[in-house]
Amino acid sequence: MRAVAPLLIGTGIWGLVTGVAMVKIGLTTAQAIGMTLLVFSGTVQLASLPLIAADAPLWVVMLTAAVVNLRFLIFSAGLHPFFRRFSVGRRWLLSYFMVDMSFAIFLSRFAEAPHDERGTTEQVWFFLGMSASSWIVWQTMSIAGIVLAAEVPAQWGLEFTAILALIAMTLPLIAGKPALIGAVTAGVIAVVAAGLPLKLGLLVAVVAGIAAAMSAEIMLERRSAKTGGTT
Known part of the structure; x- marks a missing residue:
């Protein structure tokens, strides 16, 4: 506890x-x-x-x-x-x-x-x-x-609760560069893809955010390994 x-x-x-x-x-x-x-x-x-x-x-x-x-x-x-x-x-x-x-x-x-x-x-x-x-x-x-x-x-209305929800969802997740990159990517894609039918913009934003965060994590690990190998 x-x-x-x-x-x-x-x-x-x-x-x-x-x-x-x-x-x-x-x-x-x-x-x-x-x-x-x-x-x-x-x-x-x-x-x-x-x-x-x-x-x-x-x-x-x-x-x-x-x-x-x-x-x-x-x-x-x-x-x-x-x-x-x-x-x-x-x-x-x-x-x-x-x-x-x-x-x-x-x-x-x-x-x-x-x-x-x-x-x-x-x-x-x-x-x-x-x-x-x-x-x-x-x-x-x-x-x-x-x-x-x-x-x-x-x-x-729903817009207000959506803003509160976005803040509540995002703040606990932003810990480190990969998470920040993923959050920013998801936010940008969500705005750009807002006009997609069936509200698919949300799904696209989630996938893009996850992909960006994972890619950033891999790149940082490779950079860290390379730096460690040359010292």
Whole structure:
């Protein structure tokens, strides 16, 4: 809990914004609460809401959600050595609670653990403690946003919540040059491709941002390796 506490404020703000946004695009209270409980992914929720509001085809919404969450394939591979002794069902359950910060904090603490010391009770409870704390804060603040959405002035509309959502989504991600390059690229592409049909500009922006961040990461690693090799 203490390891993740400093980040829970951002999680709460993000959840609150997402709750407001779900109601502002036209979801009922029951639908919004159902979505936040079932999906538990702020990036997917905020990426899919404009598509839902625009009556985009289901396949576009699903494809966008899949692209946005591709990073969890990498996360799962990184955590597999620590949880492989669990049954498939338990691993599926644990995957529901996995979020970016839990993955990052967990590996920063246990990545160097010897192979025969992975999957210990301490590690499992550490992961569960972080994930449960994040889940409770997210759901509490998201539902608060759903309930309080009616208090947001109507003239602010979806545009206001979209701006708040963009800030909430972007700030936690901008850590280092690759993330900054990816965020700027996604922002520029989102503006340029805003006129694409079916709101595909969002999907294109996400893909471009991920590609730019990955390319920047590779280039920086190569430059670092080259510099290290010549000193």
